[in-house]
Amino acid sequence: MKNTMKLLLVGAAVLSAAVFSAHAEDKPKAEVMTSWTSGGEAAALDVIKQEFEKRGGVWKDSSIAGFGAADAAFQNRLVAGDPPAAKQTVLGLANADFVNQGLLTPIDGIAKAGKWADALPKSIADLISYKGQVYLAPTGAHGESWVFYSKETFAKAGVSEEPKSWDEFFTALDKLKAAGVLPVAWGGQSWQESKVFNMILLTQVGIDGFLKIYVDKDKGEASTEGVKKTLDILGKLRGYVDEGAAGRNWNDATAMVITGKAGVQFMGDWAKGEFVAAGKVLGKDYGCMLAPQSPGMVYVADSFSFPKIADAASQKGQTLLAEVAMDPVVQIEFSLKKGSVPMRTDVDKSKLDICAQKGLELMAAGKIVPDQALILSPQQAGALNDFVDEFWSSPSEDSASGAKKFFAIFE
The missing domain is CATH 3.40.190.10 (Periplasmic binding protein-like II)
Structure with a gap:
């Protein structure tokens, strides 16, 4: 009798396990x-x-x-x-x-x-x-046209308003530097650098000009001058980053703003997730603004x-x-x-x-332009990243020669 009961229990257990396994496989x-x-x-x-x-x-x-x-x-x-x-x-x-x-x-x-x-x-x-x-x-x-800033460091440096122009922006960076604050938390990876290039480009050529360059592959005078001005602004930013920027992950750069070690970061709006995770409050601890003079945003x-x-x-x-x-x-x-x-x-x-x-x-309102990944081939998007990284790493290169290299991406 005991043996029979054992067999029944074992059989029931095996059957139960089989049913459970089949049920799990169905999930x-x-x-x-x-x-x-x-x-x-x-x-x-x-x-x-x-x-x-x-x-x-x-x-x-x-x-x-x-x-x-x-x-x-x-x-x-x-x-x-x-x-x-x-x-x-x-x-x-x-x-x-x-x-x-x-x-x-x-x-x-x-x-x-x-x-x-x-x-x-x-x-x-x-x-x-x-x-x-x-x-x-x-x-x-x-949106990829955002600048995040530390309210604490802005107050420390005497920056009372969000800069409306690039001239005002660089003045604010100078004030941060004078106050002993690292002005820009820079993510030194090529994909991050190309996003900064694009957000600056949009401020220089506008929405139609941006699409003309990336969609129509236009090399006309207005497009060329816009790229030159973009590279001038990008190059000027080199003077406001730290020596440890090369290879820095974007979220590590965000952490520098969160902790007040740096004043601003150029980054897509996903950076807000890091502020939220750190318990920081928008408008109280940090702010976000579009890149100066931006008519819209890259997305x-x-x-x-x-x-x-x-x-x-x-x-x-x-x-x-x-x-x-x-x-x-x-x-x-x-x-x-x-x-x-x-x-x-x-x-x-x-x-x-x-x-x-x-x-x-x-x-x-349609005031948006697509990131290069949406409109360029993977090879062209990769070449853009390489171009911006090389320009950033070459302080002696002027914007005119840089512009020629930029347009060569589309040839």
Whole structure:
């Protein structure tokens, strides 16, 4: 009798384990690869993760610090035939290469069921679609024309107002230096430097001029003079950074402003996520302003792409992740943590801070221009990064020769 009972119990346990295993295998699962590893980015990603798990999904995080490093790791996984279920990516031409190679899964059915076309700005809806099908689930947009500053250091240096012009801005930097404060927290990586180049360029050539240069590849006198003036301003900034700037991560530069070690930082609005994570209050501890004389802002937008994958549970996970990423509540909560602007136009914007509200106003008014990643080939975007980095590292180079090298990128 005892042996019979033991057999029954063992059998029940085996059956229970099998049922549990089968149930676990049925659950949607997703290995998600991102470069979101800083405090604010990780908190934002956790908003998506928690909702994904709340809806029954099994989440595996494969985040890698540094956008370039994450991209390289992703491509290695693709080549090896072992892609993650989802990859954080910037909207732009780089995704078209993966689509053309048949490496990404379309999510058109999910987009249609969720009526994404009605909820997204047309420009974004166009950018997530290739060959008439939707391939990307957008998470948020970022303005890249922002200057963040420490209210404490501005007060210490006697800077009472946000500078309205570049002349006023450099005067403020001189005051910070005189007060013993490092004027600019500089992120010495090529992608960061090219974003500063672009935000300055927009102030010098305007929205139409910016698009003329990057879209039409115009080399006329106005475009050339605009690039020269941009390089003059960029070069002048060299005198306001520290010797340890080379190779510095953007979030480490943000920390210098947060702690009052530096006065300002040029960075996309994702830097707000670091201030929020540090418990700092906008308007009290820090401020954000558009680059001096800017008629609008450069923007970039993030999304998830979904590699073709054979595993059925991962395919379910891809569907669930796309739905979660575009959920109206998730879009707001994600943006609050990351410092971004929601992609959906039908969300409750009342929770957003004054900088995010300003970004939304500029987007709604069409006073925006795309980051080079959205409109240049990956090779041209990489060449731009290299060009700006080389110019920054060559104080003896004049803006005229620099302008020639800039336009050679498009030849």
